[in-house]
Amino acid sequence: MKLSFDWLSEFVDLEGLSAAQVAEKLTMGAFEVEEVTPVGAEITGPLVLGEILEINPHPNASKIRLTKTRVAPGAEPLEIVCGAANIEVGHRIAVALDGACVVNRHDGSKLEIKISTIRGVKSNGMLCSAAELGIATDDTTGEGIYILNDLAGDRPLGTDIRDILDLKNDYILHVEPRSNRGDALCVAGLAREVAALFNRKLQTQTHGLDEFGKALDQNLTGQIKAQSQANECPYFSLRTINGIKIGKSPAYIAKRLEAMGLRTVNNVVDITNYVMHELGQPLHAYDLEKITGNTLTARFAREGEKITTLDGKERSLTPEVLVIADGDTAVGIAGIMGSKDSEISQQSSSIVLEAAAFDQATVRKGSRLLGLSSDASLRFERGVDRVQTAIASERACYLIAKHCTCEDAQLAIGDLQQAGDNKAQSKTVDLRLKQIDRILGISLDSQKIEALLTPLGFGVQDLGQQSGQATLRVSIPSFRQSDVTREIDLIEEICRLNGYDKIAAIMPSASMPAEAADTFVSRVKKTLTSSGLSEAWLSSLVPENEPGIDHDRVVSVLNPLSKDHQLLRQSLIPGLLKAVAYNQDRGRKDVWMFEAGRVYERVPSASSQQAASQTQGNLKGHTGSKERQLIAAAVTGEKSRALEAPLKPDYYLTKGLVENLLEHNDINLAKIAFRRVSDLYPWLHPHRAALVTLNRPAKPKKLDKAVSQSDIHRQDPSPYDHLDENITLGYVGEVHPRYKDQVGLRDNAWVFELDLAKLELERKPGKFKEIPNTPEVWRDLTCDFENQETEHQAVCAVIIKAGGPHLKTADLVSVFKSDRLSLTYRMTFQNPAETLTNDQVESSIQSIRKDLSDKLKATFRA
């Protein structure tokens, strides 16, 4: 909230303190002041009340006019040029004379007024708008001249404008509201904090409704009675006031409300707002004539009940919403906003003033359901002290009696009509002195604690030893009973009042060994960065039209702010390819990127129920969703290298990245198989993509009757549903040319995506094997296949199986395609125990050749 330094000084002695000092102390006392802005300081020099006597066209310009304005009683009128359209003869206005300084309404800078010639005519000053006087008003453009006929009354011309508008220098402190401190959302509440923090005296206000004794009329006829039908309105009070004249507020009220950032409406409404900001109690005034019957009742709304609120919107209510209703209909939403129909108008002469206490949670719930909040609901949600409802009502009546009267009618204020009670409840909290030391690490004695707490209205009584512990009994003032209910709440108060800086910083004592975490992901990232890929962090919230989404399993956001952030992603690839296109659009050709990130999916309900029953009693953590961490990459464009041929990506380079990633992170490539796949994702080339799987057969799906219904539902909740999810680690492939065009890629790209948790399960850090002393023997073998589709992996598997125990490696060294497919393998043999003989090697080669020709119809050249 915005706090006027000047207003604050009415409640606490600020002698010798600057606004900056108060701001600093409040900040370090739990009320952060985000900014301090000066108000009125820019207005200097001769600024007086004037009256417009004549308005004539400007001889040389059509958009500006020439006024004759009198600035002192009986003085010769001055010619002043004015561009505003809203002036009329007889208007009383603020005139800045030669040498005055006002605010430049365009940019807030200082504007110095001099006698000058405007398009050939001499102008002896300036007629001021509200903005030029440093006052914010409805007139947001600041172009209209501020008309002061109401505010200035019959003050003589030439009176200093600052006296009329109460334009004293002031500072506005922007105080961050605290969600648990409804009591401090007002001048009086913050004054209490300031008084305690500076150890200054709090000045209690006298509201003195008795000054208007003649206005009080207990027997006023037509008084509206108060009734509450809900426990959520524990106190409800009304006062009927007759003989009111609606008009503009006095300048000091208008100015302070404007400084708070509020619009001024009329004197009655402004006074209710003024008292709310002063004392923290929201008030509401109804037009008496618009109320049916003689009672206002706090009750819950009926289903479908309608109300048009002050903001002009019709709202449909539900029984969770507390309303104030007259004989027929709801005239206000309790604690949030009044109805349009019962609003105070210029013609209102009688009003009903409401001051009530409403339940915090009920107001918040209503506010959320209706999507409607107000300064009143902001305060009720945070807790309002019900003891001061009547005080606030009386304060408002005092101000109304002072500022809203007229000669035609006699102001009469009725009796306070009440339902429920607003008596202070006595609450105490016991505080064990040792607990302060245990939680804060600082020991304070009871005198110190008393000195800290008393200025905030707490009462401290020393109970001596209770159950062997020195204990204080602290009585809680009514306005703090919603946030101070426990010992720890008192410890916090003591901590902040004493100063956080008074607590010495020390390191926690005994240290425990920590588990190293995250090393696998970090290692994987290192493998990829050392292969030339840079890491991206992509949004996990993706657009509603994200490609490749399985809508049966998608997790979506119900309240997205933008269509770009509507679904939770199921793959990292679309985002990566978008990032690739983004970089390509900026002229970058080689874009090699990866991300380690999560994907999300909804778990189908059958297995979700099963999951729930497995964790019976822990439904509080059940979301019906699954998150997996993936590592994915996209590469496109040649990486140029100094003095060397560029590194050109293709399917095999990308597959090589996967193989490196696996092998460098302790996953034996012998355990891995690549299996041709098509139609897996819209972004994969149907003939240049492979699943990365474990090299073991998919488990046959059990079909016997032992399989329960839920097991069937539980099968592979993954996109790879035509393959066993248990052995699928991910995929690698070229980007489909259609997808490439759709996302606007400028070059071919290749991608892979792997499940990190599954990879981690397959990790097996190697153990040292003795280095053999025997020599390695190598042989090349070229095999020809008539079937051009013969795959390396199948050939290699046959070679390894047939090669016997001493075959160490079989590397593909050349591929040649003619009418036949020719693959050449280099095989190394080694027996660590003894040197292999030529015969032994030849016999291995023979069995390899035999198996290759039997199983894959391989032929061999002589």
Add this chain to the structure above:
Amino acid sequence: MSEMPEESLNESIDQRLEKITTKALTAIEQANDLDALEACRVAYLGSKGAFTQIMQLLRTVPKEDKPRIGALVNEQKKKIEDRLEERKAVLYEAHLSAKLSSESIDVTAPGRRVPLGHEHPLSQIRQEIISIFYSMGFSTVDGPEIETDYYNFDSLNTPANHPARDEQDTFYTNLGPHVLLRSQTSTVQVRVMEKTKPPIRVIAPGRVYRNEEVNARKYPLFHQVEGLLIDKDVTFGQLKGTLQAFIKALFKKDLNIRFRPDFFPFTEPSAELDSQCPFCQGKGCRTCGNRGWLELLGCGMVDPNVLKEAGIDPEIYSGFAFGMGLERLAMLKYDINDIRHFYTNDLRFLEQF
């Protein structure tokens, strides 16, 4: 290639030896490279060389002359071998120096590099934070991003209709009214406390979501690192000590910091850790909104209600918790002015880190 000795029966063996030796030495001297020298060696000392053939004649020498002639042969042979070695050393050096000077390159030409990628700055600072806390005994734990309102709010002393819920614009999901995208990593607090008995010392880095418009300071998702320490006799003083040590380790210098009272439903007392604005040294600038201070992280003593909710007796145990924004720290540490840079993934940005 071998040079046959001249047949002259008139000459004595002594004379012939002398003669061959002289010829050999001359040939060695005339050899101009290592190949010629090797040819020379073969011509005289090789198995069919001139000197070797002379030695065949030793058989014909009378018995009484044999010791003298034998010694003479050895003497002459050694003479040739020594000269060969000497000459070889000289020729090798000459050969090497010629080779080396022919191998001269431009040593200032660019190095041939294996292209390297860059880890994302958020990854780097995340890893750094994990390491710092690891050294203080904190293990790293994880939690789900799709969460229930129980772990995001209720278990953290933030019941339904608590105004603090409004301050975090939460994303709700199609998975049910109680399922949301976590708005804070504090969700991990009660999850950890339910599974682990004190003492507990963990940090939980992770992604969080808030329903906010994208601008230079805000993005609908960002990252936090949550910290939690529960033990007997844990005090606010220890919280201050731990975080001071952390800030010093992360920024590698003593920043001027302060603990400012604040309010979070799940800690009491609560504090915001501010650092004096490094851009203006506290004088006030645009980065710090003229405050002179920048918020680094929120922290506080774990509220007894949260401990109770997790089944830990607050009369025996106490603890502290803290939460920091990864982006905020990275922006401060690397002087980054717009949070969107982190998610745009422009290589011109990524390659700076």
